[in-house]
Amino acid sequence: MQTVHTIEWMKQIAHEARAEERILGLVPTMGALHEGHFSLIRAAQREGAPVVVSLFVNPKQFGPAEDLNKYPRTLEADRAALEALGVDYLFAPSPQEMYPSGFRTAVVVEGLSDRLEGRSRPGHFRGVTTVVLKLFEIVQPRFAYFGRKDAQQARLIRQMSTDLNLDTNVVVCPIVREADGLALSSRNVYLKGEDRRSAAALSRSLAAVREEIAKGERDANRLLAALRRVLALEPRVALDYAEIVDNERLEPITNLRGTSYVLLAAKVGDTRLIDNALIEPDGEHFKVSV
Numbered sequence: 001m002q003t004v005h006t007i008e009w010m011k012q013i014a015h016e017a018r019a020e021e022r023i024l025g026l027v028p029t030m031g032a033l034h035e036g037h038f039s040l041i042r043a044a045q046r047e048g049a050p051v052v053v054s055l056f057v058n059p060k061q062f063g064p065a066e067d068l069n070k071y072p073r074t075l076e077a078d079r080a081a082l083e084a085l086g087v088d089y090l091f092a093p094s095p096q097e098m099y100p101s102g103f104r105t106a107v108v109v110e111g112l113s114d115r116l117e118g119r120s121r122p123g124h125f126r127g128v129t130t131v132v133l134k135l136f137e138i139v140q141p142r143f144a145y146f147g148r149k150d151a152q153q154a155r156l157i158r159q160m161s162t163d164l165n166l167d168t169n170v171v172v173c174p175i176v177r178e179a180d181g182l183a184l185s186s187r188n189v190y191l192k193g194e195d196r197r198s199a200a201a202l203s204r205s206l207a208a209v210r211e212e213i214a215k216g217e218r219d220a221n222r223l224l225a226a227l228r229r230v231l232a233l234e235p236r237v238a239l240d241y242a243e244i245v246d247n248e249r250l251e252p253i254t255n256l257r258g259t260s261y262v263l264l265a266a267k268v269g270d271t272r273l274i275d276n277a278l279i280e281p282d283g284e285h286f287k288v289s290v
């Protein structure tokens with residue numbers, strides 16, 4: 001595996017790959033890698049193309065009161081894990097390399113970026129889409145892999161890719177979870193003791209929605225009430241939002257139809273977590289993937 005720190009070198013590699021008609025797969029990450037990230041890498045490898053993993057803790061997607069400084073950074077362990085997985089290139093630029101002084105441009109996907117996570121974290125998605133477009137331009141990947149764990153983010157990036165006619169296909173992969181259902185996240189290291197146990201309630205609340213749907217419930221408010229009942233049993237969990245939204249506009253729906261998501265964010269102790277379930281029509285019924 002080659003570790004690449006400069007944009008110039010990464011562009012050179014991308015250029016040579018294109019000249020030799022080798023298509024690259026890109027997996028963007030902020031490091032502190034776990035099985036969720038590895039599942040994206042394996043999906044990229046199945047495509048048969050050389051895989052670039054980018055590792056960049058993007059300052060532009062953190063709010064002023066957020067955890068940029070304490071965000072876990074485990075570069076050496078990450079590098080060893082990527083090496084063991086057979087990744088071809090690790091692209092790990094510095095903040096100065098990505099945002100030299102005088103940097104002024106931002107990419108905003110209007111409408112989709114100020115709802116849900118965007119309302120709780122103003123400016124977050126502006127930072128995400130800006131860095132992802134830069135990564136797409138630098139690496140020129142044919143495929144880029146994102147986790148459904150960040151469903152709103154994946155929806156925005158797909159929209160950006162369509163709107164700007166990018167040559168990168170956005171692939172969204174399933175959520176990888178711990179045995180008790182907690183979605184893997186680099187931020188899970190913040191969860192200590194009782195918080196770690198309580199955090200499993202998030203996926204249990206989504207499973208409760210799945211059970212209600214299996215029993216025939218189609219009313220979004222009643223489904224969300226079932227979700228809230230589960231979370232209310234956990235005093236350490238403070239719900240930020242829970243919504244059932246359509247897959248296209250991410251607007252709340254009143255009754256299940258088409259493809260939709262249950263999206264939620266909650267604080268568990270001091271740690272903010274997000275989770276979701278995907279609801280897809282399946283004949284007369286709905287298939288719910290937690």
Ligand code: AMP
Pocket residue numbers: 028029030031035036037039040145146147148149150173174175176177183184185186
């Ligand atoms: P991050 O390093 O947290 O920015 O995540 C990098 C990529 O990994 C994003 O596309 C995430 O959606 C994805 N990811 C993070 N956690 C998981 C998970 N538990 N399962 C699947 N994908 C994940």
